[in-house]
Amino acid sequence: MSVAREDVTTPVIVGRSSSHFTRIARIFAAELRVDYSFRVLRDLLSSNPEDYGGNPALRIPVLQTPRGVWFGALNVCRELRRMSSLTPHVVWPEELEAPVLANAQELVLQAMSTEVTLIMSKLGGTAESAHQSKMRTGLTNMMAWLEQNATTVLATLPSNRDLSFLEVTLFCLVRHLEFREVLPMTSYEELNAFCQKFETRASAMETTFRFDT
Ligand SMILES: N[C@@H](CCC(=O)N[C@@H](CS)C(=O)NCC(=O)O)C(=O)O
Incomplete structure (x- = not known):
């Protein structure tokens, strides 16, 4: 994982290190060896979807990839699995x-x-x-x-x-x-x-x- 570097090719996880839904996504990324930048949502009371990677629900985690944006832990984990070169069960x-x-x-x-x-x-x-x-x-x-x-x-x-x-x-x-x-x-x-x-x-x-x- 690299911190706070964002470009079009490296996937970005938007979340918080104190969030259990975010941790699900980060555990999957680590297990699947998918490198990503981590963008911290600073203000949990923000009403601006931009702060949540564009998620209109104002929730984290969100994954941004060259293919698109993925809202919610399960969606994020599934996309990480598709992106991974590993094939775990x-x-x-x-x-x-x-x-x-x-x-x-x-x-x-x-x-x-x-x-x-x-x-x-x-x-x-x-x-x-x-x-x-x-x-x-x-x-x-x-x-x-x-x-x-x-x-x-x-x-x-x-x-x-x-x-x-x-x-x-x-x-x-x-x-x-x-x-x-x-x-x-x-x-x-x-x-x-x-x-x-x-x-x-x-x-x-x-x-x-x-x-x-
Ligand atoms: N359905 C979402 C729920 C995510 C969720 O509730 N995340 C919490 C952080 S752990 C959040 O964004 N809370 C902000 C709020 O409730 O306003 C998922 O599965 O990822």
Whole structure:
């Protein structure tokens, strides 16, 4: 990865080093050995789509390539896979046919979105509303389900995989809940064991959460 250099040939990821959705994209880029420039979104409260690489949803990550612009982590990861000269066995969400896998993916992405809403509403500076407290209950329920099903999920994924979108997203979610102190994660033994194993990958080590300065 090179920092802040932008030209037409090097892909650009727009995001933040503290963002779990951005980290998904950066882990895929590292696993797939796709070089990119990293453009930091400085102001998370900006209403200018230009600051988000042109994403009208005002969300990160965004990938800009000579072929076009890709909004959202899954789109970005798929394009990185197409750009890569490597051919690892990647398991994508549409291949998760067993209910436990499909539900795990749904809950991981929902928990990530719920976390974003909780963090952003805190940024807004108001006291916790009834809806926010419902979201917090939902988040705790989702994490309990994931803890309970983690062993089955990992055992049900194809054993010959090199990488799965499900594991990358689960890893980013768990570590981010801890990093942003949204939920204490120490009691989630199965999820922590999974993360400790996953973070031995260079792609995870290179993308540790931090606040951009
Ligand atoms: N559907 C998008 C969601 C991305 C997302 O919510 N990103 C967060 C940062 S982790 C964001 O842009 N938050 C800004 C906001 O909520 O205003 C994806 O899958 O990438």
